[in-house]
Amino acid sequence: MTAHSTAFPAPDPVNPSSVEHGSAPGAVASSGAPHRVDSEVGPLRTVLLHRPGAELKRLTPRNNDQLLFDGIPWVDRAQAEHDAFAAVLRARGVEVLLLSDLLVETLADSRARTAGVHSAVDERRLGIDLADALRSHLATASAEELAVALTAGMTFEELPAAEGASLVRRMHHPHDFAVDPLPNLMFTRDSSVWVGDRVAITSLAMPARRRETALTDIIYAYHPRFHSAGRAYGAHSAPVEGGDVLLLAPGVLAIGVGERTTPAGAESFARSAFADGLAHTVLAVPIVQERATMHLDTVCTMVDRDAVVMYPAVRDTLSAYPLRPDGSGGVLVDGPEPFLSAAAEAMGIERLRVIDTGLDPVTAEREQWDDGNNTLAVAPGVVVAYERNVVTNAKLADAGIEVLRISGSELGSGRGGPRCMSCPVDRAPLVG
Numbered sequence: 001m002t003a004h005s006t007a008f009p010a011p012d013p014v015n016p017s018s019v020e021h022g023s024a025p026g027a028v029a030s031s032g033a034p035h036r037v038d039s040e041v042g043p044l045r046t047v048l049l050h051r052p053g054a055e056l057k058r059l060t061p062r063n064n065d066q067l068l069f070d071g072i073p074w075v076d077r078a079q080a081e082h083d084a085f086a087a088v089l090r091a092r093g094v095e096v097l098l099l100s101d102l103l104v105e106t107l108a109d110s111r112a113r114t115a116g117v118h119s120a121v122d123e124r125r126l127g128i129d130l131a132d133a134l135r136s137h138l139a140t141a142s143a144e145e146l147a148v149a150l151t152a153g154m155t156f157e158e159l160p161a162a163e164g165a166s167l168v169r170r171m172h173h174p175h176d177f178a179v180d181p182l183p184n185l186m187f188t189r190d191s192s193v194w195v196g197d198r199v200a201i202t203s204l205a206m207p208a209r210r211r212e213t214a215l216t217d218i219i220y221a222y223h224p225r226f227h228s229a230g231r232a233y234g235a236h237s238a239p240v241e242g243g244d245v246l247l248l249a250p251g252v253l254a255i256g257v258g259e260r261t262t263p264a265g266a267e268s269f270a271r272s273a274f275a276d277g278l279a280h281t282v283l284a285v286p287i288v289q290e291r292a293t294m295h296l297d298t299v300c301t302m303v304d305r306d307a308v309v310m311y312p313a314v315r316d317t318l319s320a321y322p323l324r325p326d327g328s329g330g331v332l333v334d335g336p337e338p339f340l341s342a343a344a345e346a347m348g349i350e351r352l353r354v355i356d357t358g359l360d361p362v363t364a365e366r367e368q369w370d371d372g373n374n375t376l377a378v379a380p381g382v383v384v385a386y387e388r389n390v391v392t393n394a395k396l397a398d399a400g401i402e403v404l405r406i407s408g409s410e411l412g413s414g415r416g417g418p419r420c421m422s423c424p425v426d427r428a429p430l431v432g
């Protein structure tokens with residue numbers, strides 16, 4: 001293997017995250033990294049989005065539940081809505097990186113191709129012969145074709161024609177997936193998360209989403225822009241999804257624990273953040289384990305340096321277990337205590353304000369379901385929100401928050417709002 005110009009040892013092409021990044025013994029800390037995220041609200045400079053594509057066309061009434069969509073989106077309209085979302089961000093001076101572009105550029109590297117093909121070809125599903133045939137087919141595909149296969153998947157009828165009879169091919173329905181599509185890739189928040197100058201490839205809980213991190217992993221390992229980025233957390237550790245991770249203030253993280261992130265995930269993420277000097281306090285926040293509240297960011301997001309928008313039904317009950325380093329590699333656990341006061345204390349502020357949305361419980365429940373609390377801050381006091389959540393948005397505006405409204409009639413069918421659909425890669429520091 002040729003030398004790789006990174007601060008870290010060259011990854012194993014089949015499993016890039018096998019390289020111990022970050023806190024690994026002997027690893028060199030990245031310095032002068034061009035990307036850094038220390039808060040939820042610092043002026044957004046660079047963000048990773050995924051423009052939904054052919055993978056959404058795989059959704060049918062038979063597979064949408066399993067693929068974590070609540071309906072069948074009208075794909076052209078979803079793309080138009082997504083383009084408008086990206087345009088709002090660009091108009092605010094944000095550099096928008098699109099995952100498919102990065103993936104195609106990354107696949108120019110032969111090690112990335114090897115890793116990509118390896119992640120897609122499941123010998124247990126295809127059997128040895130078909131797996132071999134698919135590997136050789138994908139190995140000669142262009143970077144663009146390979147990127148489409150990796151994101152939209154492949155059906156058995158789309159597999160390359162082959163000599164001889166394969167039982168697997170003959171017994172599968174032509175529309176069965178030989179490579180699963182990744183319709184949730186547009187929720188870039190969940191498959192990687194930046195903390196300080198390091199990126200964590202998360203560990204996704206739901207089978208329908210697990211392969212997404214193979215793609216973020218190879219992008220961050222091999223794309224020229226990112227290959228020297230330091231890593232945090234181990235990609236194959238206990239489940240942690242980015243939608244559960246909130247950077248309340250520099251050094252202070254809140255991690256939701258519920259349907260997706262497990263207690264073990266929160267604890268090991270905290271341990272790794274402490275070891276890397278990325279946090280001094282992590283608040284593990286229990287959330288109800290159901291679809292409506294799959295991530296912490298479905299009930300609470302930051303809209304200003306000292307303010308959150310929060311689903312009223314959880315406001316008085318949300319609690320937190322504060323975790324702190326014990327000084328010798330372990331984790332001290334406190335609480336549980338009320339989330340708002342625990343957060344304020346860790347952030348070193350008197351009070352964490354909750355924007356009073358004062359919604360009646362039925363409207364609150366409807367707008368929570370439609371991601372009314374899932375806002376993306378582009379600067380302190382300036383957030384992107386779905387326009388359909390009329391009442392929540394009006395209350396935010398009354399409280400002095402500037403709300404950039406986008407339409408999400410089709411995008412919303414995957415149950416994710418502006419925060420879920422964005423992975424901040426660089427935010428300016430909060431000053432003063």
Ligand SMILES: NC(=[NH2+])NCCC[C@H](N)C(=O)O
Binds near residue numbers: 187209294295297
């Ligand atoms: N950070 C978030 N809230 N992401 C929403 C993800 C939605 C996606 N359909 C899922 O179920 O996984």
